[in-house]
Amino acid sequence: MKNIIELQVKVFLLKDINLENTSQEICKIIDNALTKSEIYTKFHNENKFKNYSFNMLYPLEKDKVYKKENIYTFIIRTVDNNLSEYFMKELKNQYTDEIKVLTVSKKIIPIKHIESIHTITPIVSKFDKGYWKQHSTIDVLEKRITENLIKKYNNFYDEKIDEDFELFTAMSIVNKKPISTKYKDISLLGDKINFRVADNEKAQEIINFALGVGVGEMNSRGLGFINYRWL
Numbered sequence: 001m002k003n004i005i006e007l008q009v010k011v012f013l014l015k016d017i018n019l020e021n022t023s024q025e026i027c028k029i030i031d032n033a034l035t036k037s038e039i040y041t042k043f044h045n046e047n048k049f050k051n052y053s054f055n056m057l058y059p060l061e062k063d064k065v066y067k068k069e070n071i072y073t074f075i076i077r078t079v080d081n082n083l084s085e086y087f088m089k090e091l092k093n094q095y096t097d098e099i100k101v102l103t104v105s106k107k108i109i110p111i112k113h114i115e116s117i118h119t120i121t122p123i124v125s126k127f128d129k130g131y132w133k134q135h136s137t138i139d140v141l142e143k144r145i146t147e148n149l150i151k152k153y154n155n156f157y158d159e160k161i162d163e164d165f166e167l168f169t170a171m172s173i174v175n176k177k178p179i180s181t182k183y184k185d186i187s188l189l190g191d192k193i194n195f196r197v198a199d200n201e202k203a204q205e206i207i208n209f210a211l212g213v214g215v216g217e218m219n220s221r222g223l224g225f226i227n228y229r230w231l
Contacts, residue, residue, distance in 0.1 A: 001205060002156075004109040004212040005084040007076045009091060010102045011057070012069070017098055019064035020182050022056050023121070023222030025098050026074055030054070030220075033090040040086060049152050052078035053214030055120045055225040071102065077109075077225070079156060079212035113231040114197050114207050121225045122179040122190030123216035131178055131189040142171050145216055152213050153206055167203045170196040183221060190216070190223060199231075 009029075017025055034044040043050070057072040066072060078084050084106065092104045125144045129135040132144075146167050154160050171193060178189035193215075197207050207228075216224035 001111055001208060002079045002212075003081070004111075004208065005078050005081065006107050006109055007078075007084060007087055007091070008073055008105045008107070009076060010071060010073050010104075012071055012100045012102055013066055013098065014068065014095075014100060015098045016068050017057070017066040019056070019060075019066070020180070022066065024182055025096065026054060026057070027221055028096045029091070029094050029099055029101060030076070030087075032094045032096065033087060036090050037086070040083075049155050049213070050220035051080045051152070051156055051213050052076055052083060053212070053219040053225045054222055056222070075225075077212045077214075079209060109211060111208050113199070113204060114228050115231040116194065116196050116229045117207060117210070117215070117226045118174075118194045118229075119192045119215065119224060119226050121223055122181055122188075123193055123224045124181070124188050124190040124218055125216055126188075126218075133178065138171065138173070142168060148217065149206055149210055149215065153209055156209070156213070161202065165200055165202045166198040167206060168195045169198050181223065183218070188218070188223070 031044060034040040054076045055074055057066050057074050059072070061067065076087060088104055088106060092101050094101045123145065125132060125141060127136065132141045150161065150163055174192035174194060179191060180187040180189060197203055210226060211228060213219060214224035215226050
């Protein structure tokens with residue numbers, strides 16, 4: 001099992017940023033870093049799993065506006081050691097019109113038995129018919145999330161695991177209405193979700209992996225970042 005690497009990125013704001021625009025602004029900083037290298041420019045442009053996820057700026061402001069000239073932090077997690085080393089080197093030199101990176105620090109999240117996970121940023125699953133509640137059930141959503149996680153795991157480790165195991169024992173939607181996140185010129189609808197994790201070996205391995213790569217889709221755009229509760 002690969003280490004889950006967590007990078008804490010401390011930033012200084014050059015302009016106010018509304019909460020709903022935060023993911024896009026963090027993406028700009030990360031994308032700037034990736035395009036400093038020919039290899040990672042190709043990586044950034046390819047349609048494939050990126051194997052990293054990130055959260056929002058914190059501390060959160062009560063009025064949902066991050067303030068100019070204040071210092072905040074966001075976290076990037078990944079299972080890709082080479083990518084983490086690249087970010088350690090390149091991110092600390094990055095800035096946009098809105099954000100300047102001050103420092104980047106690194107820690108390893110130990111592999112432990114996980115009792116439950118919960119989303120910090122909304123989970124999005126892109127069904128052909130749109131937001132899942134308009135046409136489907138929570139069981140279908142859980143199946144989609146599970147299959148997506150297994151695909152990421154198989155892709156990263158270049159294997160095909162036996163899928164006959166229980167991953168979650170319970171799943172509950174936290175929000176009453178879908179949560180909208182801006183992406184380019186559209187708004188994506190997602191959910192904050194709590195999961196209880198099965199205690200079998202494969203489920204624990206997959207969920208520890210998920211701490212780095214995120215849950216659901218578009219994790220490298222700031223969606224599906226999760227936190228965890230150890231047993």
